[in-house]
Amino acid sequence: xxxxxxxxxxxxxxxxxITPLVDVVLVLLIIFMVVVPLLMDGYDVDIPRASADKSAQxxxxxxxxxxxxxxxxxxxxxxxxxxxxxxxxxxxDQKIPVAELPTRVATILGGRPPEQRALFLAVDDHLNYExxxxxxxxAKSGVEDLKIEFVAAN
Amino acid sequence: xxxxxxITPLVDVVLVLLIIFMVMAPQMRKGPDVNLPNTTKPNSQGDERGRILVxxxxxxxxxxxxxxxxxxxFDEALRAAVGAEPNPKIVIRxxxxxxxREVREVMVAIEQAGFxxxxxxxxRTGAEGK
Numbered sequence: 579x580x581x582x583x584x585x586x587x588x589x590x591x592x593x594x595x596i597t598p599l600v601d602v603v604l605v606l607l608i609i610f611m612v613v614v615p616l617l618m619d620g621y622d623v624d625i626p627r628a629s630a631d632k633s634a635q636x637x638x639x640x641x642x643x644x645x646x647x648x649x650x651x652x653x654x655x656x657x658x659x660x661x662x663x664x665x666x667x668x669x670x671d672q673k674i675p676v677a678e679l680p681t682r683v684a685t686i687l688g689g690r691p692p693e694q695r696a697l698f699l700a701v702d703d704h705l706n707y708e709x710x711x712x713x714x715x716x717a718k719s720g721v722e723d724l725k726i727e728f729v730a731a732n
Numbered sequence: 733x734x735x736x737x738x739i740t741p742l743v744d745v746v747l748v749l750l751i752i753f754m755v756m757a758p759q760m761r762k763g764p765d766v767n768l769p770n771t772t773k774p775n776s777q778g779d780e781r782g783r784i785l786v787x788x789x790x791x792x793x794x795x796x797x798x799x800x801x802x803x804x805x806f807d808e809a810l811r812a813a814v815g816a817e818p819n820p821k822i823v824i825r826x827x828x829x830x831x832x833r834e835v836r837e838v839m840v841a842i843e844q845a846g847f848x849x850x851x852x853x854x855x856r857t858g859a860e861g862k
Contacts, residue, residue, distance in 0.1 A: 597739045604746045608753050616781060619774035620823060620853035625843040655828045659772065659857055703833035708769035710832050711854050715771040728839065 621714055624727040640698050641686055643679075644668040644731065645713060647702040650676065652709035661712050676713060680720030692723040700731040762797050763787040768855040769828040777851045783821045784813050786842070786850075790827040792834050806838075810845045823851040 647653065650665035665676040674682055687695045697717055701710055718724045763785050777783070787795035794801045801809040814820045822842060826835045835852075842850055 593736070595736075597737060597742065600739070600743065601746070604750065608750060611750075611753055613779070616779050618777040618780050618783075618823065618851075618853050619856055620777045620851045621774060622777075622849060622851050623839075624849050625839045625847075653831075655769075659770070701832050701836070703831060703836065705832045706828075707826050707830040707832050707835050708828040710835075711769045711771050711852060714852075715773055715854075719773060728836070 621711065621718070621726060623714075624725065626727060626729055639694070641670055641683075641696070642668075642698045642700060642729065643683075643713075643717065644700040645702060645705060645710065646731075647704040649673065650702075650705065650709075652706050653704055655706055655708045656712065661709060661716065665709075665713075667713065676716065679713070679716050682720075683717050683724070684720035687721050687724065695721055695723055696725040696727060698727050698729045700729050702731055763795050763825065764789050764793075764800075766790075766825045766827050767829065768825060768853055770857045771854040772857050774854040774856055777823055777853060778821075780823075783823050783851075784810070785823055785825060786810070786838060787825040788827060788830060788834060788838060790829045792830065794838065803841075806841050807845050810842065814845075820847070821851070822847055822849075823853050825853045 645667050650667055652662060652665060656662055661676050663675070663677070666673050667676050667679065668674075669679065669682055670686065683697065687697070699714070714726055718726070762780060764787055766787050766789060785795075785797050789795065794803060794806055796806075796809050796813050799809070810822075824835065824838060824842075826838075839850060
């Protein structure tokens, strides 16, 4: 009487061993799961020296974007995406609807060499912070390598 | 005779580790919970480790990394957080509900402590997480 209890008892193993593969993939998964939530997105901005002489800084080529709470009354976080249509901003002393911002900034700064592409922002204190970041986002969408610097609003 | 290694315990252990990390990862974030502003195309600001995180919560409270800091002690605490770091990167995590004034005051304080550039942290629209 013979029991052949193991049909696959031959010395040949036809299946690929997936254990190391599973191992490596799971470790990679864990690494990405730990690292990804720690990555941040945002905008680099410059802060002017509060002590510096304001009049000395003003140069002919400075492009100033003013956002006032009278013409752009966003005092609470804007709902949904984008910026409410009733927002008007002042770019280089011209009042424009905020939707035109990318094209206007691109026309003015697009021709300059990248290191001179700077936008100076004068923002009203009462404006909502999220709205300000969305306007920065919009202004940056027209040109590459745009530098943002805050100046005092008057 | 069984030729294949039994991988069940291995998978078991790895899945448990996976679950542990899934639960722990959100709590490893430094600072308070801040409802970050949503924007469409924020640039990468890198990994939050190695950055100095200045958080402003929805009531205007200031935090440096994990510590709540009183406004009048902000300068001192920021310098302590920077330490001897030659080229520190400072980022501001401001709540979406804030006025620009509260963020500007923090930027002025950061400038007075001797730093010129900061990153304003936002959340890509539609992205998960805090």
